[in-house]
Amino acid sequence: MFRYLIRRLLLMVVLLLGVSVMVFLISHMVPSNPVAANLSQTAMNDPEIVAAYEAKWGLDKPLHEQYIVYMSNMLRGDFGTSIRTGRPVLQDLAQYFPATLELSIFAMIIAIVLGVGFGILSAIFQNKPADQILRAISVSGVSLPSFWFALLVMSVFCGKLKWFPSGGRIDPRIFNPTGGTGLYVLDAISWGDWEMLANSLSHLILPAMVLGFFTMGLITRQTRSNLLEAMSMDYIRTARSKGMKESRVVVGHALNNALIPVITVSGMGFCNLLGGMVFVEKIFSWPGIGQYAYLSATTLDFPAICGVSLLIAVTYVVVNLLIDILYGVIDPRIRYQ
């Protein structure tokens, strides 16, 4: 187990090196000019300003030198300064990450609860109308353009019905949460501020549902197919022939074994959230990593792009590592070599 962990951590370092090399390759290959993207037209006409700008960000040095400077800074915990915001990238990431973390945790909770539930129902009622409907929903989940779905949900529930606030994380006129973990729901609970809890939840629920819908589809499909496979096993027939109630056969025997692969899919789904995040955060004005990534990418703010990509890559590896460990805990047959 220990050797396995070491190997995984080494792989993580390789992965991060890969990401940083990719950013540098792209920033070198692209025929665009970050100076032009970030300075106004009048400033661009002044060669002194342009030169000062290039010197400040090291844009006048050759690429491999930029890369070495960047890597050595990064190892010391300095991710550079965002060209767009003018602030240290690490500070930007620290500000936006909790918002995204909170949104993705809630999206995952929704996806897992609904996905596993739908999957079980779908398997029990195999090929009956209920199964067909649930399967249609799960295929819709993976086929919906998330930006359009977000827009639709928002225009119905925030625009027409006015059931939910139309964007942001919290009502800034009433609350200005500082300190704490940055996860507003958690902070509100720990401070005992129930109004803040209600307010942040009402902002959270719609974007989390939209975001979780895709992953829910994946989990439903996986749960259904695993459960059906488990239900055809001999031990299920034995349990049934003992006269056990069907509900106990499903929940007590089949489900235990069917859920293990679902954990893996959930991990993949979590990482898939990050793609939908860009759209959902943009439409629901959620101040998180997705919006930050979008703004950084479109302004070709390479220090920020690299920072945000590394953050996502780290999250990806950490989540998958946790899942592998969880896998071993749940299923003792698995031994890591």
Add this chain to the structure above:
Amino acid sequence: MNTARQLLKQKNFMFKLGLIICVAWILAAILAPVLVPYHPITHQDMAGRFQPPSTQHWFGTDSLGRDVFSRVLYGSRISITAGVITVLISFAVGILFGGISGYVGGVVDDIMMRFSEMVQSFPPLILAMVIAAALGPNISNSIFAMAIIWWPNYARLTRSIVISVKENDYVTASRILGASHLRILYREILPNSVGSMAVMATLDLGNAILMFSGLSFLGLGVQPPMAEWGAMVSDGVLTFNYWWISTFPGLAIFSVAIGANFIGDGLRDYLDPRMRGRA
């Protein structure tokens, strides 16, 4: 041809539905110039803008008084073509890259696979946004950006198939008989990899169209005034009350993606009979 007939004979409602949806869209894309009642770009009627769906304008009109139905039909030409081209490029690059990597093996394989992992380790949407933003937002650049993200999937799949196939006795027999590497790859290995690759490509077609329209939605793909579904959805962002402007192009994206998913599922069921009725 035999395979196609067997596929259609199956009692698979979803697969047939998917096929119908996709064929209908392909026909719509081909016949769009004949079918549309109004020109999608040049027909602007400022007096008749923001009209709800009616018998004259089936899907209503947008902020410039353009007919949304005509634009949705024309949009299929861009979106479907872009999706198909993206998948084809990734497919071709992936099969070549993965084929060589798996067949040659050793150090070459190691280096090639580490390279593809490096590409894959980058968050895909961010990579696509950066490339599209850097090269300038237009159709060919966003196709290029998506192909860069996608090819490693095909390369890895091809490689794994090639590795499992090349140890088979019939490949060894072919080699002993003096067949060249190219012949072995082309005659023995390729036919055995095409099935799984086809499933992946069909499933990917939906994803490619989703991502392409997403990039256009973000302003990184097709530029106005061209009729493209993602860009049309973003036209409706600020005009909630005129729901038809973004609803119909969104439904178009959804229907193509779900059609491709149905076909992909059907193909997978067909190729892996154990999974029939389960996945």
